């Protein structure tokens with residue numbers, strides 16, 4: 001398969017070909033994602049929740065993102081790897097922002113970065129794009145602002161907030177973003193935004209009319225995701241149960257001394273055994 005690129009994603013939108021995106025945070029999950037045909041891998045700062053066990057994405061650092069992005073980019077060749085800029089790493093000076101983006105690209109080997117926010121971060125998006133780095137936007141429910149928003153609530157339900165989100169999406173496109181994630185917004189709004197933008201929309205909890213969909217690895221595979229079940233998630237496997245059952249069997253066999261068996265056991269050469277015990 002051909003390598004995924006930001007230009008190919010725009011072409012997919014033009015052709016009406018859906019874009020599949022999923023998060024991955026380490027080498028094995030990224031490798032499996034590539035083998036399964038995922039178009040875009042997001043090293044999401046949701047790793048703060050699903051990997052590190054925090055209650056939000058706020059504690060995630062740029063160093064965390066670089067570490068996980070390195071592991072993911074070592075594993076894949078075809079999918080486009082997009083990496084999240086974490087909380088408060090793109091709200092100071094443009095110089096500081098570009099330094100962080102530079103580290104994610106140079107050390108993590110990401111191919112693009114994702115930033116949360118709309119019109120208010122458009123100048124920042126423009127500066128990053130001018131520096132040659134593709135930017136994915138992210139509007140709607142933006143988890144880095146969860147304490148300002150006041151919870152994980154559906155966005156754009158009334159006409160004023162829908163209007164604002166449409167303007168935000170357009171501002172991001174204008175600033176040079178190559179795609180935009182729509183998180184927890186109504187079907188009506190995501191349909192409107194998808195129609196009015198030339199760049200692809202990638203939905204999560206945003207209905208079926210986006211140009212692509214994204215889900216969190218741990219959610220779609222039921223990998224002990226600490227968050228309560230969400231209406232917008234469909235689970236396609238239950239690897240949490242598979243892992244728990246496997247580990248429980250291992251523990252049982254250690255306790256009953258049925259593991260290790262002879263086939264897992266090494267023996268000395270006869271002469272050495274003779275020397276040791278003879």
Ligand code: KIV
Pocket residue numbers: 023042043044045046047084138181183204214215216
């Ligand atoms: O961090 C993440 O997983 C995300 C997706 C939910 C879009 O930002």
Ligand code: NA
Pocket residue numbers: 044045046057084143
């Ligand atoms: Na994120």
